[in-house]
Amino acid sequence: MKEGFRQCMAWLHTWTGLVAGWVLFFVFVTGTAGYFNYEIDRWMRPELPLATASDLSSLDTRQAIEKAQAYLQANYPKAEFWNIGLPVERTQPQFSVFAREARKPDGSAGRVHNAHYDPASGDFTADSPARATGGGQLLYRMHYLLHYVPDEAGIWAVGVCTMLMLIAIVSGVITHKKIFVDFFTFRRAKGQRSWLDAHNLVSVTALPFFIMITYSGLVFFMTDYMPAGVQASYQAGEAGRRQLLAELVPASYIEPSGQAAPLTALSDIVRQAERHWNGAPVSGMLVRNPGDASALVTVRAQREGRDAIGIPRLVFDGATGEISEHNHWGGALETRDVLLSLHEGRFAGLSLRWLYFLASLLGCAMIATGLVLWTAKRKAKQEKRLKAGQSMEFGYRLVRCLNVGAIAGLPVAMAAYFWANRLIPAEFADRRAWEAHAMFIVWGVTLVYPAFRSHLQAWVDELRLAALAFALLPLVNALTTQRHLGVTLPAGDWVLAGFDLVMLGLGAVFAYAAHEVSRKRKAPRQAPKNARHGAGVQAGEAS
16 A cells, blocks of 8 residues: 555545535534424424413422323323423423323324413313424434435434544544644635635534534444344344343333222322432423333433433332332443433533534534535646536536535525424414425525536525525514514513524524625636645635
């Protein structure tokens, strides 16, 4: 091998990054939105009341649990399980209950029932006033399942690209031996050199986050990516996976005994759990096999903004109310839970969640600058082909078009998703699906558009469109709902107001980017000052 080790790593870094780059950009953008998926859910359901008072303003935790138990006992006494969620965390903005009926004879899951607590009536109602929407949860699911493909195919596609990203990160660190020196270096308006400096800067800034988020993402579906271990110890297929889960988490599935037994008062269990956690509030509980002698009650503690990132839950015997023997968690399970908690930021308070969000945005920038750098390095060669009367290579032209459509077009599509939420009538039968359809139709147009437009002009057009789409979204919100900034700011509802303000901020960022690219496009080209740095093209031209 003529090339040295670092040169081989540079080749590996370049091509693994390019092959997976566009999928990874989609994963990072939708995953970034996922850090505020519940806040996006709330904005996309404007019919819900303003956050001026908690659902539990007139109830304490134990009273709420008593009301929930009475409602579930009266309506779903023979359910497979109940779930009670208290509005003490951002992931559970409403006091709500969830019940799933017993499994059907063929083993398929039973019917699901949801209900929310209405403070005005003091009772639960199964009728939700909010419109049907994919919300932030759909964006979150897209970042590991993609869309329009079977779940298993999406998991594998994202998994392969994530593995390639891990290789790209390791090979990139090896390639840049002056990685920390380059962190303090940025040369503006130097064409390819500027893109390399920008790529190094954003990559090093959040490097520990990128390593953590990539590795922990693979852990999420470890039995899918490495099934041999499960198949060697258990039978193949879903049955083997369920057996593994039953051993890892004994309380995850318990067969009903068939012997009736009254469920103990859940409020007493809450009292024991709070005492065990030194007063930490309970966020909810899961009751399996209610009314059966085998009933188990799993209590969850509030974890957002708290130090614990392990397994904040306790299991109780539903018939006796005593702590169950199923509270023994293995080290492997605890390690996995810590990694998943780190990946999703389950423990993160507001400030740390914003740090997650900003670090994930840097991940988007790292991928974007890497993709643009690939074309910048090859710009001089393609210009020589043009001067010789030859056309640009197809692969080069394809990468340039995909870069515009992905980096500038995907944000336009994301904005279209939010626009669709406001413009599609609330009573439209299939509106949830059409919100996603609108997003991908717009993205498809932005992917094709650069093929019929001069390259730099396509960048300008799509960046300007992204700026308008985000900046005008608060106006569309004000024209179509009563949840605009004029209402949400005085009410102190910072979830709804914050969404509109972030949209305005994104609009400003894309407007600035469009201005910079437009300015570079209009600037006269200069002769190269140093042949080692390629064709000397301007930063905007190199993209």
